[in-house]
Amino acid sequence: MKNIFHLPAILLLLSLSFSGCDKIEPPFKEGGGGQVTNDTRKILLEDYTGHTCVNCPGGARLGHELVHLYNGQVIMIGVHAGYFARPKAAPFDADYRTEAGTAWDNFFGISAAGNPMGMVNRVNNQGAYNVTAANWATAVGQAAQEKAALSLNIQTTYNSTSRNLKVELESKVIHPLDNKLMLIACIIEDSIVSAQSNNDPNVGATPTIPDYVHRHVLRGSINSPWGEELAAAGQATANATFSKTYTLDLNSAYNDQHVSIVAFIYDDTSKEVLQVEEKKIR
Amino acid sequence: MKKLLFILLLLVPMSHLFSQESQLPKVNIKTLNGQSFNTADIKNDGKPIILSFWALWCKPCQKELDAFNEVYEDWQKETGLKVVAVSIDDSRSTAKVAPHVKGKGWEFEVLLDPNGDFKRAMNVNMIPHTFLLDGNGKIVSQHTAYFDGAEQELYQKVKKLVGKK
Amino acid sequence: MKKLLFTITALLFSMVVSAQDIFDNASLHGSFQTDVQFYRPDAAIGIYDSTIAGRKIGINGFTNLTYTLGKFKAGLRYEALLTPLAGFDPRQEGNGFPNVWVNYNTDFIEITAGNFYEQFGNGLVFRTYEEWTLGYDNSMNGMRVVLFPTKGLTLKGVYGSQRFFWQKYERNNRGLVRGADAEFSFNDAFSKLDEAGLRLSVGASAVSRYQRDADPIYKLPENTGAFAGRVNLGAGNFNFMTEYAYKINDPSAINQFIYSNGQALLSSFSYSQKGLGVMLQLKRVDNFSFKSDRAETANALDINFIPPINRMHAYSLTAKYPYATQPNGEMGMQFQLNYKIPKGTPLGGKYGTGISLNFSQVNDIVRDTLDKEYRGTLGYKSDFFKVSDHIFFRDLNVEVEKRFNSKLKGVIQYMNLLYDIAVIEGHTGEEAVKANLAVADFTYKFNSRNALRVEAQGMWTKQDEGDWAALMAEYTIAPKWFMALSDQYNYGNPDPDKRNHYYTISGGYTHESTRIALTYGRQYEGVVCVGGVCRQVPASSGFTVTISTNF
Numbered sequence: 001m002k003n004i005f006h007l008p009a010i011l012l013l014l015s016l017s018f019s020g021c022d023k024i025e026p027p028f029k030e031g032g033g034g035q036v037t038n039d040t041r042k043i044l045l046e047d048y049t050g051h052t053c054v055n056c057p058g059g060a061r062l063g064h065e066l067v068h069l070y071n072g073q074v075i076m077i078g079v080h081a082g083y084f085a086r087p088k089a090a091p092f093d094a095d096y097r098t099e100a101g102t103a104w105d106n107f108f109g110i111s112a113a114g115n116p117m118g119m120v121n122r123v124n125n126q127g128a129y130n131v132t133a134a135n136w137a138t139a140v141g142q143a144a145q146e147k148a149a150l151s152l153n154i155q156t157t158y159n160s161t162s163r164n165l166k167v168e169l170e171s172k173v174i175h176p177l178d179n180k181l182m183l184i185a186c187i188i189e190d191s192i193v194s195a196q197s198n199n200d201p202n203v204g205a206t207p208t209i210p211d212y213v214h215r216h217v218l219r220g221s222i223n224s225p226w227g228e229e230l231a232a233a234g235q236a237t238a239n240a241t242f243s244k245t246y247t248l249d250l251n252s253a254y255n256d257q258h259v260s261i262v263a264f265i266y267d268d269t270s271k272e273v274l275q276v277e278e279k280k281i282r
Numbered sequence: 283m284k285k286l287l288f289i290l291l292l293l294v295p296m297s298h299l300f301s302q303e304s305q306l307p308k309v310n311i312k313t314l315n316g317q318s319f320n321t322a323d324i325k326n327d328g329k330p331i332i333l334s335f336w337a338l339w340c341k342p343c344q345k346e347l348d349a350f351n352e353v354y355e356d357w358q359k360e361t362g363l364k365v366v367a368v369s370i371d372d373s374r375s376t377a378k379v380a381p382h383v384k385g386k387g388w389e390f391e392v393l394l395d396p397n398g399d400f401k402r403a404m405n406v407n408m409i410p411h412t413f414l415l416d417g418n419g420k421i422v423s424q425h426t427a428y429f430d431g432a433e434q435e436l437y438q439k440v441k442k443l444v445g446k447k
Numbered sequence: 448m449k450k451l452l453f454t455i456t457a458l459l460f461s462m463v464v465s466a467q468d469i470f471d472n473a474s475l476h477g478s479f480q481t482d483v484q485f486y487r488p489d490a491a492i493g494i495y496d497s498t499i500a501g502r503k504i505g506i507n508g509f510t511n512l513t514y515t516l517g518k519f520k521a522g523l524r525y526e527a528l529l530t531p532l533a534g535f536d537p538r539q540e541g542n543g544f545p546n547v548w549v550n551y552n553t554d555f556i557e558i559t560a561g562n563f564y565e566q567f568g569n570g571l572v573f574r575t576y577e578e579w580t581l582g583y584d585n586s587m588n589g590m591r592v593v594l595f596p597t598k599g600l601t602l603k604g605v606y607g608s609q610r611f612f613w614q615k616y617e618r619n620n621r622g623l624v625r626g627a628d629a630e631f632s633f634n635d636a637f638s639k640l641d642e643a644g645l646r647l648s649v650g651a652s653a654v655s656r657y658q659r660d661a662d663p664i665y666k667l668p669e670n671t672g673a674f675a676g677r678v679n680l681g682a683g684n685f686n687f688m689t690e691y692a693y694k695i696n697d698p699s700a701i702n703q704f705i706y707s708n709g710q711a712l713l714s715s716f717s718y719s720q721k722g723l724g725v726m727l728q729l730k731r732v733d734n735f736s737f738k739s740d741r742a743e744t745a746n747a748l749d750i751n752f753i754p755p756i757n758r759m760h761a762y763s764l765t766a767k768y769p770y771a772t773q774p775n776g777e778m779g780m781q782f783q784l785n786y787k788i789p790k791g792t793p794l795g796g797k798y799g800t801g802i803s804l805n806f807s808q809v810n811d812i813v814r815d816t817l818d819k820e821y822r823g824t825l826g827y828k829s830d831f832f833k834v835s836d837h838i839f840f841r842d843l844n845v846e847v848e849k850r851f852n853s854k855l856k857g858v859i860q861y862m863n864l865l866y867d868i869a870v871i872e873g874h875t876g877e878e879a880v881k882a883n884l885a886v887a888d889f890t891y892k893f894n895s896r897n898a899l900r901v902e903a904q905g906m907w908t909k910q911d912e913g914d915w916a917a918l919m920a921e922y923t924i925a926p927k928w929f930m931a932l933s934d935q936y937n938y939g940n941p942d943p944d945k946r947n948h949y950y951t952i953s954g955g956y957t958h959e960s961t962r963i964a965l966t967y968g969r970q971y972e973g974v975v976c977v978g979g980v981c982r983q984v985p986a987s988s989g990f991t992v993t994i995s996t997n998f
Contacts, residue, residue, distance in 0.1 A: 021668065021696075022670045022696075024666055024668050024696055029666070126617070128614060135740075135742035137663055140663070141663040207875035207877075208876065305474075308552055318601070341761045345890075374756060375754075378717075380717060383724070385784075385785020386785065397566040403513070405476050406478075407997075408480075408962070411960070425957065427929075429923035429929060430890060431898060
């Protein structure tokens with residue numbers, strides 16, 4: 001009588017052991033993204049980073065892998081904010097922090113959860129916006145399946161002598177939206193070379209990469225950290241168009257060969273990014 | 283005959299008031315040797331029990347148990363009380379508890395609660411946390427934190443319990 | 448008529464008393480604790496108004512309640528971390544009931560529904576627990592069934608999702624965990640073993656995690672399994688315990704998405720007799736991080752627990768460089784000796800002298816990398832018995848404890864430490880810390896109620912922040928009052944501007960199980976870059992109030 005329980009117990013453990021795991025055979029990597037058209041919903045991947053953060057080059061590398069995989073559907077920006085972006089003794093005396101980056105970092109609670117940390121289209125998961133680097137691929141994969149509700153076009157006119165830049169943004173509504181829409185236009189400078197702390201020998205020298213290439217660095221927002229109203233609530237009806245124009249003189253410290261404008265439209269209530277676009281000025 | 287029935291009827295509910303069943307929560311933990319032990323079996327033949335939660339890394343707990351150990355023989359002779367010390371050290375220290383307890387020459391019973399199940403059931407948050415139980419396993423008093431000399435006041439309470447009986 | 452009335456009265460009386468008796472078996476117990484911290488700017492240790500950023504007060508608080516009615520128990524915990532204290536993960540900010548449960552317990556079966564904590568064996572494949580001082584809580588939210596079918600046999604089954612701060616489980620936002628464990632105690636089943644002075648118990652566990660693969664880059668296994676077997680054998684004063692665990696491919700953020708299997712082994716031998724205790728512990732860990740979410744890197748969502756096998760330190764300076772288990776691979780050992788020199792002997796003195804010796808060392812495992820690409824490959828091969836030359840951690844402790852007379856007793860400790868700060872705290876490029884430490888902790892009793900404890904510590908090292916000295920004086924009036932003054936002084940910091948005093952003044956009142964304590968002073972900062980993420984634990988300065996009680 002006692003022994004009848006031994007058999008089911010063993011069977012239970014055995015059955016769990018056979019059904020409880022999947023063994024994957026190589027190759028371990030798989031496919032990629034699709035084609036990009038005018039109606040594609042592009043994805044904003046924000047990488048909150050800092051030059052004294054040893055884990056950040058590894059995170060940045062993951063982000064670039066995704067940009068490459070998705071053939072232009074993913075637009076990545078590097079936001080230097082928080083404790084690890086503070087300037088320190090040389091060679092870490094550069095300061096890539098911005099008013100906009102710090103404001104977003106504080107509001108969305110990104111660096112407070114550690115660096116590297118990011119957001120994908122600023123999607124809110126039960127109050128948490130931050131996505132760890134290892135989850136960017138999954139989050140981007142999910143976002144890639146969404147349809148675009150509006151299109152966004154950027155035209156730039158740049159005079160390299162006077163450094164005068166004119167940015168014209170136009171957006172057309174595909175599916176109507178009820179909430180108020182905001183537009184932020186940012187200046188991004190690519191390929192800035194300066195020191196970066198690192199602990200991944202596959203990425204570069206440890207503990208410091210003296211000539212690290214910082215990609216897509218956020219230099220600031222043209223129209224304030226939280227942007228400008230693009231459409232009031234209820235205004236975004238089907239086929240409606242909205243446009244904004246900005247003119248400014250580009251900061252002399254930026255290398256205009258590497259500067260681009262990244263603009264994105266977001267829902268003011270949920271903060272979710274609905275469409276993003278990027279355009280090099282030269 | 284009927285009178286007898288009435289008396290019996292009245293006596294039945296009264297018997298519950300004299301129950302010897304322990305009032306401690308029933309949790310499965312381990313003895314110092316790693317054998318299973320149910321906390322319902324913490325008994326002392328109707329005599330008081332001091333139940334103390336401790337850990338290897340808790341210095342005040344060590345001091346309190348050292349203080350109990352120094353006077354344990356005398357206390358036992360006078361009141362018959364029993365000290366049960368429950369270690370909440372987790373699996374990083376489980377193997378070290380027995381050598382530590384024996385190496386220090388502690389005479390009382392030590393139990394192991396590596397996942398804190400008994401500690402949670404007794405609502406213990408900070409250690410040392412010591413309970414005084416009467417002969418029926420009911421909690422008479424409890425205190426948290428240990429300061430040198432506090433064991434004397436605890437012993438006064440034990441004597442009162444025994445004196446009452 | 449009278450007889451009928453009498454009968455009815457007697458019946459009603461017995462019924463009422465019996466009904467009350469059911470509720471006599473009912474009880475409500477609980478505990479409450481709250482910590483409030485007031486932060487102020489302190490330029491000397493780098494805290495400015497901008498660092499505080501408006502968050503001037505941090506409050507952590509929780510209440511536990513348990514209602515017991517016969518074989519049923521129900522309980523809940525209410526938590527409010529608004530805003531969490533400095534040093535706690537900011538994602539813990541919130542309020543609500545993170546822990547609610549119902550439990551039914553008999554001699555044959557025990558069922559828990561709701562949030563529960565459980566450990567299989569040593570926790571190598573499954574352990575859910577909470578440690579509120581660290582802000583750690585990975586409770587399972589699901590069901591737990593424990594069966595005691597025959598004497599000596601315990602069967603456990605669990606399933607559910609784990610707690611992740613305040614985020615409720617939603618489809619695919621993290622993995623699901625199921626597990627089963629069986630333990631057989633030969634001593635409970637066969638009484639002959641007790642008579643022979645032998646103890647034997649064996650156990651086996653199987654745990655599996657399901658998490659959907661939505662990753663466009665890697666082909667990830669959706670079901671990941673881990674298994675463990677354990678033996679606990681004792682004879683007289685000897686004891687031997689061993690547990691071996693194996694995990695099938697689990698590419699995750701912690702192991703950089705490699706597809707190799709993982710192993711872990713924990714063994715210990717000990718001998719204890721009155722006055723002498725000896726223990727030796729061995730550990731091997733190879734790719735054994737196991738989380739509910741393969742992308743998580745913070746100290747959360749761990750399904751298992753790999754115990755660090757080095758001594759836990761009780762003094763502020765000796766605990767400054769604590770070892771943290773490296774789940775990707777380590778080989779560790781620990782040796783401990785406890786001896787009490789008997790009283791009455793020349794060395795032992797009137798009361799006896801306690802001596803404790805502890806040595807532990809952890810090295811890396813030897814890896815033969817298979818593919819330079821590493822991520823998304825089988826990673827590496829590692830010989831089970833080889834130990835790398837790279838030492839992560841080593842410490843040697845010698846402690847002597849003596850009571851001099853009825854008023855004075857003390858402890859003296861010497862510690863030698865080697866701490867690879869680059870690996871353990873992620874401070875890449877920094878030299879490993881080699882330090883010598885000494886502690887003297889003496890208590891003098893003025894009379895039966897008043898005592899003074901003085902603690903002096905020193906740390907001498909050429910690395911990291913240099914030398915430290917600490918002094919503490921605590922005056923207690925048993926059983927209710929305590930007052931303490933302490934200071935940690937970083938006098939040897941290579942940067943003269945950082946040679947700060949971290950002082951605290953504290954005092955408190957304890958009445959039975961209610962405690963109120965006030966502390967004023969400075970708390971130290973830290974930078975930790977582990978698990979693929981860098982976090983800063985800010986320094987803090989100001990007042991702290993702690994209130995706790997039990998009922």
